[in-house]
Amino acid sequence: MLLFLVGHAIASACLSLLLTSALPRRVEVRRRSCLALFFSFSFFIPVLGGLGMLSALIYFRFFQRFDERTEFSSVPMSPFMHEAGAPAPGMGEGGAWSRLRAVNLPRQIRIKALLAVSSGGGQNASRLLQLATSDNDDEIRLLAFNLSDRREKVISASISESLAALRSAKGTEERAPLYRTLAFSYWEMIFNDLATQDLAVFFSRQSLSYARQALETGGNDASLLVLTGRLHLLQGDFSEAERAVTAALEHGAHRDRVIPYLAEIAFRQKNYSGLKRFFETDPLLRHKPGIGPVVKFWMG
Amino acid sequence: MEKFPKADNVDIMLLLEGTFPYVRGGVSSWVNQIIRGFPDIRFGAVFIGSKRDDYGELNYELPSNLVHLETCYLHGFDEKPLIKEMHGNREAFDAVRQLHATFQKPNPTLDDSLRNLNFFLDPVAGVDFQQFLHSRLSWQFISQLYQQRCNDPSFVDYFWTVRNMHSPIWQLAETAHNLIPARLYHAVSTGYAGFLGALLHYSNNQPLLLSEHGIYTKERRIDIFHSDWIQDNRNALQRDPTEISYYRDLWMRFFETLGRFCYGASSTIVSLYEGARIRQVDDGAAPERATVIPNGIDIARYAPLREAVHDTPPLVLTLLGRVVPIKDIKTFIRGLRIIANALPHVQGWVIGPEDEDPEYAAECRALAESLEIQDQVHFMGFKDPIDIFPETGLLVLSSVSEGLPLVILEAFAAGVPVVATDVGACRQLVMGYGAEDEAIGSAGGIMGINNPQALAAESLRLLNDPQQWKQARQAAITRVERFYTYQQMFDRYDELYKAGLA
Numbered sequence: 001m002l003l004f005l006v007g008h009a010i011a012s013a014c015l016s017l018l019l020t021s022a023l024p025r026r027v028e029v030r031r032r033s034c035l036a037l038f039f040s041f042s043f044f045i046p047v048l049g050g051l052g053m054l055s056a057l058i059y060f061r062f063f064q065r066f067d068e069r070t071e072f073s074s075v076p077m078s079p080f081m082h083e084a085g086a087p088a089p090g091m092g093e094g095g096a097w098s099r100l101r102a103v104n105l106p107r108q109i110r111i112k113a114l115l116a117v118s119s120g121g122g123q124n125a126s127r128l129l130q131l132a133t134s135d136n137d138d139e140i141r142l143l144a145f146n147l148s149d150r151r152e153k154v155i156s157a158s159i160s161e162s163l164a165a166l167r168s169a170k171g172t173e174e175r176a177p178l179y180r181t182l183a184f185s186y187w188e189m190i191f192n193d194l195a196t197q198d199l200a201v202f203f204s205r206q207s208l209s210y211a212r213q214a215l216e217t218g219g220n221d222a223s224l225l226v227l228t229g230r231l232h233l234l235q236g237d238f239s240e241a242e243r244a245v246t247a248a249l250e251h252g253a254h255r256d257r258v259i260p261y262l263a264e265i266a267f268r269q270k271n272y273s274g275l276k277r278f279f280e281t282d283p284l285l286r287h288k289p290g291i292g293p294v295v296k297f298w299m300g
Numbered sequence: 301m302e303k304f305p306k307a308d309n310v311d312i313m314l315l316l317e318g319t320f321p322y323v324r325g326g327v328s329s330w331v332n333q334i335i336r337g338f339p340d341i342r343f344g345a346v347f348i349g350s351k352r353d354d355y356g357e358l359n360y361e362l363p364s365n366l367v368h369l370e371t372c373y374l375h376g377f378d379e380k381p382l383i384k385e386m387h388g389n390r391e392a393f394d395a396v397r398q399l400h401a402t403f404q405k406p407n408p409t410l411d412d413s414l415r416n417l418n419f420f421l422d423p424v425a426g427v428d429f430q431q432f433l434h435s436r437l438s439w440q441f442i443s444q445l446y447q448q449r450c451n452d453p454s455f456v457d458y459f460w461t462v463r464n465m466h467s468p469i470w471q472l473a474e475t476a477h478n479l480i481p482a483r484l485y486h487a488v489s490t491g492y493a494g495f496l497g498a499l500l501h502y503s504n505n506q507p508l509l510l511s512e513h514g515i516y517t518k519e520r521r522i523d524i525f526h527s528d529w530i531q532d533n534r535n536a537l538q539r540d541p542t543e544i545s546y547y548r549d550l551w552m553r554f555f556e557t558l559g560r561f562c563y564g565a566s567s568t569i570v571s572l573y574e575g576a577r578i579r580q581v582d583d584g585a586a587p588e589r590a591t592v593i594p595n596g597i598d599i600a601r602y603a604p605l606r607e608a609v610h611d612t613p614p615l616v617l618t619l620l621g622r623v624v625p626i627k628d629i630k631t632f633i634r635g636l637r638i639i640a641n642a643l644p645h646v647q648g649w650v651i652g653p654e655d656e657d658p659e660y661a662a663e664c665r666a667l668a669e670s671l672e673i674q675d676q677v678h679f680m681g682f683k684d685p686i687d688i689f690p691e692t693g694l695l696v697l698s699s700v701s702e703g704l705p706l707v708i709l710e711a712f713a714a715g716v717p718v719v720a721t722d723v724g725a726c727r728q729l730v731m732g733y734g735a736e737d738e739a740i741g742s743a744g745g746i747m748g749i750n751n752p753q754a755l756a757a758e759s760l761r762l763l764n765d766p767q768q769w770k771q772a773r774q775a776a777i778t779r780v781e782r783f784y785t786y787q788q789m790f791d792r793y794d795e796l797y798k799a800g801l802a
Contacts, residue, residue: 091542112542119541134748138518138579138701145700145750146525149625153663160666197753198638202671 012042015050019057091116093124100132100140110140118147126151126193152194159185176218183211187227190234204231222253229261238265255282260291272298304369305362310344311801313368313482313500317348317493321360321369324653324682325622326706327513328360330595331488335363337790341797344368344482346475348492351376356655372475374468374492381430388435392419392426397441407584408557415502420473429470433463452546454533461547465554472496476503484509484800487562490516491555494562501565507800510566511593513703514724515579519626520555522701524548526625560584568796572704573725574733594725595704596789599781602713605689606777613693613769615646617759618716620685620695620707623654623661628721628750630667631698635755637671642760648677651688689714693769694759699723700749712780717772718744719758729779737783743776 016038020031041049091099091113099105099113117128129151132144162185166178186207189195195203208231211224218224225248232241242265249258259282266274279285279295286295314335320328335343343366349355352373362369395413402408413419419426432438446458472492476499486509487497494510501508524530525548532545543549563569563585570593571577577590617636621627629650636648654661661679668677685707695711695718702724709729711718720726727746732738745758762769 111544115544116542130750133750139521141749142518142522142700143525145628146522148750149526149630156663156667156670159670160663163666163669198641198756199634199752202637202641206672 008046009043012039012050015042015053019053022057022060093117093120097128100128100135103136107137107139110137111143114140114143114147118151121151121192123191123193130193130196148194151192152189155185155188155192155194158188172217176214179210179214179217180221180224183207183214183224183227186210187231204234207231208235220247220251222248222251225251226253226257226261229265233261233265233268236268238269241265256285256288259285260294263294304371305367306370307342307344307368307480309481310368311342311482312344312484312486312797313479314343314345315348315485315487315493315497315500316345317489317491318350319488320345320347321358321362322347322349322355323656324359326703327488329706330513332360332363333598333786334793335366337786338794338797339365341365341801342367344480345370346479346493346496347371348472348496349373368480370475370479372471372496374471375464381433383434384430386431386435388431388437389423389427390437392431393437393441395419396427400445403553403557407560415499417473417477417499417503420470421477429467429474432466432470450546451538452531452533453535453538454531457531457533457547461550465551468492469495473499476500482506484797486511486800487566488513490559490562491520492558494566495558498562498565507567508562508565509568509570509796509800510562511570512576512580513572514701515576515583515703517552517555517559517583518579519701521552522626524551556583567800570796573728575725576703593789593792594784595706595709596784596786597706597709597713597780598786599713602686602689602710605686605713606715608690610693612766613763614691615643615763616649616692617646617694617696617719618649618651618688618692619698620651620688620711621697621699622652622656623650623664623679624657625660626699626701627652628698628700629660629664631750631752631755632696633664633668633671633673633677634752635696635698635759636677637673638752638756639759639763640673640676642756643763646676646763648673649688649692650677650679651681651683651685653682654679685710685714689716692716693763694719694744696755696759697721697726698749698755702726704729709780709784712743712776712784715773715777717762717769717776719755719762720744720746721749722746723749729784732779737779740778740782741775742772743779744772 016035019038020035023031023034038053041053043049045052096113096117100110100117102110114129114132117125126148129144129148132140133148135141135144159182162178162181166175166182169175169178184207186203189203190200190207208228211228211231214224215221215228225244229241229243229245229248232238232244242262245258245261245265249255259278263275263278266272266278276298279299286292286299288295314331316331319325320331331345343363345366345368347369349371350373352371353376392413395411399408399411399414402411413426416425421428423431427435427438442459442462443455445462446455450458452458472495476496479500481504482500484507485497485500487494488511490510490512494516497508497510500506525544530545530547530551532539532547534545560583563580563583566585566589569580569585569590571580571590572592572594574592577592580590581587617632617639619627619629619632621629623629632648632650636646639646650664665674665679668674689711692711693716695707695716697705697708697718697720699705699721700723702721704725705720708718708720708726712729718726718730720730728737730744730746731742732740745762747754747758762772
């Protein structure tokens with residue numbers, strides 16, 4: 001009996017050692033515990049335990065390649081990307097702002113920040129360029145001026161072309177689309193913060209005037225009605241703004257686009273319960289980027 | 301073809317790029333003043349221009365003491381060397397290769413061998429124009445540099461950019477070689493004129509004096525940023541939005557190197573105000589050679605205009621300057637739109653030639669129309685300021701870059717207050733520089749660039765308050781009479797010319 005037990009113990013130990021040596025490297029630190037577990041299986045469950053462990057050995061050794069799998073894997077660049085050179089590092093808007101505001105940074109870094117911001121569009125870029133035109137560094141100031149001028153030039157060219165076409169246009173059919181383009185082009189200047197203060201007031205008047213003429217000659221157009229509403233809102237004429245935006249809704253403007261303006265009009269009139277009612281009519285708004293957090297704030 | 305005065309030698313050879321006598325402007329007026337201010341000196345002048353067709357007739361009557369005038373056009377020349385297969389001078393190309401290696405380091409300068417005119421003219425001693433254009437080594441060198449440095453995918457664009465950029469160097473070397481002797485060279489800018497001056501200085505061992513009105517390299521930067529003809533062929537994946545295009549950068553570095561070469565050769569480097577002097581030193585000028593001489597004007601010519609006394613300021617804002625982007629005429633027009641909201645009868649006069657950048661001039665007119673002030677903005681072409689000032693309420697300068705503008709001094713002498721951007725010496729002129737000057741008071745208003753709101757606010761402040769306007773007018777007259785006279789400027793140049801001619 002003793003001889004059997006000793007022989008069984010030796011056989012179990014050999015099997016356990018064999019299995020332990022086949023373990024993947026990443027469990028190396030707990031090797032003794034594994035050895036003890038394997039041994040107890042073999043010793044106390046003589047046949048089934050041994051067979052089970054042998055099957056495990058065969059499976060893990062020949063079918064599971066733990067060693068070849070790394071903890072972090074990455075997809076290699078495609079050959080096309082290699083040919084195109086390293087991907088452009090770029091710079092986020094926040095990073096660019098902070099670099100540009102740090103007057104002690106080397107000029108080259110600040111110029112890079114300026115170029116990064118200008119490669120995007122929108123109000124923030126225009127504001128930053130405007131800020132940079134009053135920078136103490138000549139180079140920064142001139143580059144900012146140039147970049148700002150380029151943005152403005154595109155919209156100005158569109159206005160000039162439309163005005164020239166309007167002079168030679170005959171009949172309302174030709175004029176209506178030009179009025180529409182002019183309304184949106186003047187608005188673009190305000191929207192992109194390329195016209196501020198008194199100039200913005202002038203541009204909003206121009207935009208509104210052309211939008212009205214476009215509506216009169218070209219019939220109701222949901223986008224133009226939304227624009228009209230926004231212009232009235234900008235000018236502080238809330239009742240006209242509400243009328244235009246509601247009309248836009250009636251003429252097919254998408255709810256998601258219109259409700260935020262109606263809510264803003266209600267807010268500006270201090271009608272907070274009205275504001276909530278508007279948000280209630282469109283539950284999906286809370287998931288939209290931009291307006292989503294505002295809806296969540298008001299609706300809880 | 302004009303008949304230019306010719307001589308065998310001169311005392312002072314002026315090196316002029318894109319200014320007198322073909323192009324009107326502040327620098328040209330200054331050159332005209334200087335020549336006439338020293339009637340005992342025999343002047344010569346080399347006019348450096350882009351292409352002959354870009355310039356019309358002479359815009360100035362030539363002073364009698366300008367005894368020699370010749371032109372040097374950098375592009376569009378007819379005589380090109382015959383295409384001939386050649387290998388090229390290996391040693392000379394090695395020198396060029398070394399030079400380009402130094403361009404990778406901060407503050408590079410031209411190698412000694414390239415200071416010798418023979419390097420550009422003699423195929424045995426250096427790289428002549430034919431070798432540059434047609435030799436195998438030249439091709440290999442350009443191809444190699446493209447592979448090593450250029451991040452733009454188009455080799456064709458790179459090749460022609462390099463060719464067009466460098467060709468003027470051989471034109472200038474040819475001009476330097478054929479130029480009549482002079483005892484002193486006086487370049488009125490860096491750039492190509494400054495490079496020619498440096499070549500002349502090194503080859504003839506005569507002193508070079510440099511007077512910089514604006515900072516040439518800075519103004520070229522503005523042009524290069526503004527230009528649409530410089531290509532960027534990189535696709536969206538290759539383009540780094542934080543980098544300017546390779547060719548723009550290449551052009552800027554080229555002009556910076558020319559500037560540094562000229563600073564190195566000049567015995568005295570004159571700027572118009574302290575800020576410009578500091579900038580010159582930053583760009584490589586030796587501080588001990590850099591000095592400031594402000595512009596001065598003939599007060600007596602403008603003083604009689606003060607007799608046209610107005611109880612209230614005339615509602616005319618005049619911008620005197622070329623209609624080009626650097627003058628930012630658009631901000632003036634936008635500002636006028638805002639002023640017209642408060643003063644519907646206000647007028648804006650733009651006095652200056654439009655032929656330098658007709659596209660920009662068209663954009664300015666279109667802007668006036670889009671702002672619905674086309675009846676109030678008048679583009680009047682070039683006119684003598686004497687005819688304009690009596691009806692002007694304010695002179696406005698909306699430029700994004702200036703030196704020390706003569707038009708401000710002229711307006712001051714005529715008793716016209718000025719609203720100007722805070723560039724160059726404008727603040728110094730309007731607000732004063734130093735305790736004595738500042739005590740005189742403000743001669744108008746100062747604003748940031750590209751800020752029509754501020755332009756309108758400053759203009760309205762003066763136009764709406766006759767008392768303030770009169771005070772500014774008086775300060776303007778006092779300041780120009782005390783600090784910016786012809787005599788003060790001529791005395792300083794007299795010293796420099798005497799030292800140079802000695």
